[in-house]
Amino acid sequence: xEHKRVLKTGLMxxxxxxxxxxxxxxxxxxxxxxxxxxxxxxxALPLWQIPLVYIWDYAQHGWLCLGFAxxxxxxxxxxxxxxxxxxxxxSGKPISYLIAILLSPLFCVCSCTMVPIYAGLLYAGAGxxxxxxxxxxxxxxxxxxxxxxxxxxxxxxxxxxMMAAGVGAxxxxxxxxxxxxxxxxxxxxxxxxxxxxxxxxVELVKQPVDERLWSALKFGGHIAKQILPAFLVGLVIVSYxxxxxxxxxxxxxLTGPLGVVLAALLSGPxxxxxxxxxVLGKALVNLGMSPGATIAWLLGQPYDVPNSLSNYRIxxxxxxxxxDLLAFAVAVTSGLIxxxxxxxx
Amino acid sequence: xxxxxxxxxxxxxxxxxxxxxxxxxxxxxKKLAAEGIEVEVKRRNIISEEVIQRYGILLSPALAVNGxxxxxxxxxxxxxxxxxxxxxL
Numbered sequence: 001x002e003h004k005r006v007l008k009t010g011l012m013x014x015x016x017x018x019x020x021x022x023x024x025x026x027x028x029x030x031x032x033x034x035x036x037x038x039x040x041x042x043x044a045l046p047l048w049q050i051p052l053v054y055i056w057d058y059a060q061h062g063w064l065c066l067g068f069a070x071x072x073x074x075x076x077x078x079x080x081x082x083x084x085x086x087x088x089x090x091s092g093k094p095i096s097y098l099i100a101i102l103l104s105p106l107f108c109v110c111s112c113t114m115v116p117i118y119a120g121l122l123y124a125g126a127g128x129x130x131x132x133x134x135x136x137x138x139x140x141x142x143x144x145x146x147x148x149x150x151x152x153x154x155x156x157x158x159x160x161x162m163m164a165a166g167v168g169a170x171x172x173x174x175x176x177x178x179x180x181x182x183x184x185x186x187x188x189x190x191x192x193x194x195x196x197x198x199x200x201x202v203e204l205v206k207q208p209v210d211e212r213l214w215s216a217l218k219f220g221g222h223i224a225k226q227i228l229p230a231f232l233v234g235l236v237i238v239s240y241x242x243x244x245x246x247x248x249x250x251x252x253x254l255t256g257p258l259g260v261v262l263a264a265l266l267s268g269p270x271x272x273x274x275x276x277x278x279v280l281g282k283a284l285v286n287l288g289m290s291p292g293a294t295i296a297w298l299l300g301q302p303y304d305v306p307n308s309l310s311n312y313r314i315x316x317x318x319x320x321x322x323x324d325l326l327a328f329a330v331a332v333t334s335g336l337i338x339x340x341x342x343x344x345x
Numbered sequence: 346x347x348x349x350x351x352x353x354x355x356x357x358x359x360x361x362x363x364x365x366x367x368x369x370x371x372x373x374x375k376k377l378a379a380e381g382i383e384v385e386v387k388r389r390n391i392i393s394e395e396v397i398q399r400y401g402i403l404l405s406p407a408l409a410v411n412g413x414x415x416x417x418x419x420x421x422x423x424x425x426x427x428x429x430x431x432x433x434l
Contacts, residue, residue, distance in 0.1 A: 082418060086402045112360035113405055113418065119392040120402030189394075201400045202414040205429065215419045222362065222420075314392075 042243035054239030074220025129177030168330035234276035260335035267300030292339020
């Protein structure tokens with residue numbers, strides 16, 4: 001029995017090391033992991049071939065990035081001290097904002113975990129501020145999306161997006177917590193930060209490392225299974241978009257200050273599965289979208305329709321409305337700042 | 346007759362992982378039933394004030410045995426679930 005476990009552990013570690021080392025090599029060697037097909041290349045092909053070529057192009061370059069991203073996401077989800085973080089995030093003190101923006105993106109990659117944690121933060125009395133900060137930043141900055149953004153859109157845009165999302169998350173949480181509706185909602189649950197009865201009801205078992213590694217990789221596989229099908233469908237759509245959408249429209253409407261506002265308006269309500277907004281964003285960039293608008297585009301994700309609906313069911317329409325409007329404002333402002341000060345509108 | 350109370354916590358509507366946990370627990374329950382141990386398996390909504398106020402913030406999926414959360418945020422293999430249930434005897 002022991003031999004089997006040692007062998008399995010060795011294989012798992014080998015698997016992980018493979019992706020880490022290959023990825024490090026790719027980064028050091030500046031080997032690009034983004035797809036290379038341009039609109040002209042694609043237009044020259046027969047219609048049915050376009051998505052195939054595009055997907056193959058992406059697969060050839062992107063398998064490493066995605067493999068790395070899924071593996072690392074699984075590892076973080078398993079090995080980050082979650083209880084410790086949840087306790088700090090629910091403490092109701094200012095530090096909870098900081099913990100939320102720095103650490104929650106690391107372990108919340110599965111959307112079925114985010115909503116329970118968000119509701120949990122609210123009902124446990126953590127305050128509407130930290131809860132909304134978490135709700136904003138966990139999907140916006142989640143590890144998987146960050147890794148893919150860096151590879152597809154480049155470091156500069158990715159880092160700017162992450163910073164804007166972090167600052168935006170704290171601002172939104174804080175502002176909503178000062179509104180009358182935010183305060184009213186908070187009052188209902190104020191009584192319970194750190195109820196001692198709760199701590200007694202949870203005694204997590206310690207598991208041996210090999211079990212945890214296996215759990216981590218299983219989770220990575222689960223995320224991959226959840227994300228890849230929709231991702232492929234998205235790539236098919238994006239391939240046609242990249243081939244046929246007129247560049248003139250993108251250059252006319254997605255550049256300059258108008259571009260920032262339009263990008264934020266479009267990408268907000270538009271529901272895109274994880275990663276698709278990054279790939280679609282890249283297609284738009286190839287067609288001429290400005291950097292400022294790209295930032296606004298990326299930041300539209302938190303106020304899409306499904307998120308808003310599920311949020312509404314928990315906190316009511318007033319808070320959701322303020323949240324969505326503030327998220328839109330963050331997207332536009334960040335796009336304008338980035339465009340004007342750094343990379344161009 | 347020995348009895349164990351198992352609760353699986355997940356969002357409503359249920360997500361893939363929470364369903365997997367429930368299935369694993371039910372598989373072990375069947376095995377233990379053959380040994381004369383009764384395991385009651387219930388599904389609870391993790392997004393409810395009652396659960397949060399009793400157990401604190403939980404990462405879904407979560408599994409509680411006899412009222413104490415033993416594992417959360419992952420899908421335990423059948424072998425792990427069996428270990429957890431037997432430990433509770």
